[in-house]
Amino acid sequence: MLPAALWILFSAWLVATGWFLSLLGELNAGGYLLSLALFTALGFVVVLRKGKGAGFSIFRAGGPRRLWRRFRRPIPLIYLIYLLAALIGGSLHAPANYDGICYRIPRILHWWHEGHWLWIGGWNVRMDISATGFEWLMLPILGLLKTDRLLFLINLLSYALLPGLIYSSFTRLGIAKRVAWYWMWLLPCAYCFVLQAGSIGNDTYAAVYFLAAIAFALRSAKRGSWPDAAFTLLSAALLTGAKASNLPLLLPLLFLIAPLWRILLSRPFASLGVLALASVISFLPVAVSNSIHTGDWSGDPQNKESMKLKNPVAGVVGNSLQMGVGAIAPPLFPVAKTWNAKAAALLTHGPLHSIQKGFPRLNLGLGELPDEEASGLGIGIGLLLLISLGAALAWKGAQVTSSHAALFGILCWIALAAYMAKLGSECTPRLVSAYYPGLIIPVLALRGQALLVRRIWWTRLALLSQLVILPALLLNPARPLLPVQSLIQTAERHGLHGPALGRLETVYSVYQHRSDQLALVREHLPPGVKVIGFSGTADESEYSFWRGLKQGRVIDLQAVSADDPWKEGLDCIVGSEWGIHDRFHVSAEEYAARIGGFILWSGGVRAFAGREPVSWYVIAPKLK
16 A cells, blocks of 8 residues: 555645645746655655555565566456556657647646746636646646656556555455456456556546545554545545546545544544645635636536536436446447437437437547547446346345445445536546446445356456457557558558548547647747737647747737737737637637737648648737
8 A cells, every 4th residue: 555655645745735836926946846855855754664565565575576476367467568558658659638738738837837826717718617636746747847748657657556456445345355356457457547547638547546545444444543544535635636526426435434533533633734735635726716716616607618417317317328338339430420420310309309408518429449538438348347247146146245345336326426417528438437446346246246257258258358448559549559650651652542541641640749739830920929829719729839938928818908919918829710700709810900910820720630620820910
């Protein structure tokens, strides 16, 4: 548990550091270097005191041999291969996660420039209202090292911790050790976990906090340990600080935390300090900020994002369908276009139309390949769970190895029901990534599972379920491990052409340039530009323009005077056709004339593989 404890402590430290330095107006390199130096000094103290613990067994005599014995078996070996693949993919390719490029990295750059967290007030409201946990972990890398190429290490480290935390939390709940051993390697092979392991997505890394809260809470209850109780509170807080959609998971965690009250009261002042720290690193600061600036803790009082559902039945049914589709998604799906057309027809004119009316963002579509922005369990782990449930019930009925585990698992399902009834997003399969470990607990708690994992046919099926994701991992457009573009060029040189090949070329080209998708526009900025006005849609990123500025900044035009932006000191304005139209309800030419500017350059840029290129404009002020 020592590696997990250090990660929880480091995460809490970085999140708290971000808020504290913001409060002082010292969100800069000096503030972070001082903070990291202090953490390192405290870390040495922990290492000296705990250096003989299990967390350092790799360095003891026989450690490498134990690792070899662990990973020489096929099922853990496949997990290790996926871990190494994430390391290679993240090292070779720039970040391509849509949300990360669209608003997470840009919001960090705004904070860094100002020297503190601030309410940006731009067109893309997600830069203000979304949880900040992952951003505070990214900021030291981006701010101190001036690169985004190492940001994937946050998810890689979290992925490396998953197996141990799954085993520890599951066995402490009462799940059979052999069952927990298999699933500590199997669950991390779900699409959502594998595809985000080398990514900058902020969904799956929160599963570590959920599992850590379970493990520390149960260990604290068994040992009467106050430090473990403190780590439980910090883990639960970090879980909500990662994503507001994780808030319902506090229900099952409260079931484990409630019995710890005597332990926490044994050190009342220290416990109050931990609670204060937990409040800072949770979603609470963002909720307070949202309430102050919008009048609603979620930041969307008018439901402009259409995420809040008024019809809980539509929410439960729609989200269940989306999770079901995510659990049967194949690794390669060449008929995705046909599937998506039929799914859309079911929603618009078919029997699901009434559900879609109450769930505006409902989407049952699939891609040719699973991607990190929408994937759930995937067909391998999804079918294995279904088969395991049926076989265990057939052999031993509903008998469970631990009523404690069963009850906790039921509470996890209640938490999911609360999420589904209130929130409606097309990305539910990945948004609930932190829920998956808790959702499978009732299945694994069945007494028949201990018999099932001893069957050769089941272990072979488990092995196959792990391998299902391999084609998608190798061909992942965001981080391909095969030279796909070279293969496409070779095919074209040999006279192979067609819509499928053209689609492949477009997809991989778009993903290759996604981290700097507007580089073409940046190349046409006036020389010596320092302050750029941005006028893109909420789906378009300003990140490319921050890249070209050493001492300047990017300002969203929503935050300046729309009629006379030049008085804000702008050197030029960049905007897309739809961004300018959505904001000002005129064309780019009309807007340029209105503000006393002229179009210096215009051109088409393809930011999404499934959409046509969009016209972008550089508007400069007329010389007086």
